[in-house]
Amino acid sequence: MTSDTSTSQNGGIRLGALGWSNPAWLDFFYPADMPEEWRLTYFNTQFGCVFLDAVTWQQASSEQRTQWNTDTHQEFVFLLEDDSLSPPPLELAGKALTLRSDDARLVWFTRDTSLKDLAAVLSTHVDLTPRFLISQDGDLGQLDRVATLLEVMGM
Numbered sequence: 001m002t003s004d005t006s007t008s009q010n011g012g013i014r015l016g017a018l019g020w021s022n023p024a025w026l027d028f029f030y031p032a033d034m035p036e037e038w039r040l041t042y043f044n045t046q047f048g049c050v051f052l053d054a055v056t057w058q059q060a061s062s063e064q065r066t067q068w069n070t071d072t073h074q075e076f077v078f079l080l081e082d083d084s085l086s087p088p089p090l091e092l093a094g095k096a097l098t099l100r101s102d103d104a105r106l107v108w109f110t111r112d113t114s115l116k117d118l119a120a121v122l123s124t125h126v127d128l129t130p131r132f133l134i135s136q137d138g139d140l141g142q143l144d145r146v147a148t149l150l151e152v153m154g155m
Contacts, residue, residue, distance in 0.1 A: 012129030013155045014048030022138035029140055041071045049077040051134045065091035106132050111139035115149050
């Protein structure tokens with residue numbers, strides 16, 4: 001971990017997705033009339049983190065990253081893919097971690113992931129905190145089921 005972030009919610013487990021601009025979410029997750037620049041603010045009210053691939057966050061301007069920081073609550077975490085594990089950009093200080101996409105704290109899932117298998121993964125290695133459950137495909141139904149699983153497991 002390259003920066004400190006709070007992990008009090010969900011016992012150190014945060015639910016999120018790969019990015020917040022999934023086209024399939026228009027009209028289903030985001031209100032139809034919501035301006036694009038408000039989507040991160042809305043996303044951060046529903047999820048505790050977001051994973052951004054290296055290209056996405058490294059190509060963002062300093063002004064964009066500053067806006068991301070402003071648009072999110074203090075407990076929100078940006079997971080920034082970075083194989084070199086360099087420190088997060090200053091604009092996201094205190095809200096970002098740089099990590100590899102194969103980091104043991106990341107638990108990736110898709111619409112096809114078995115909730116039973118996911119529960120088994122969550123029940124093991126409980127010493128790995130924080131843990132980040134990240135939807136690779138942004139399937140809203142599965143995200144909802146995983147959120148319910150976390151509640152049922154007391155996480």
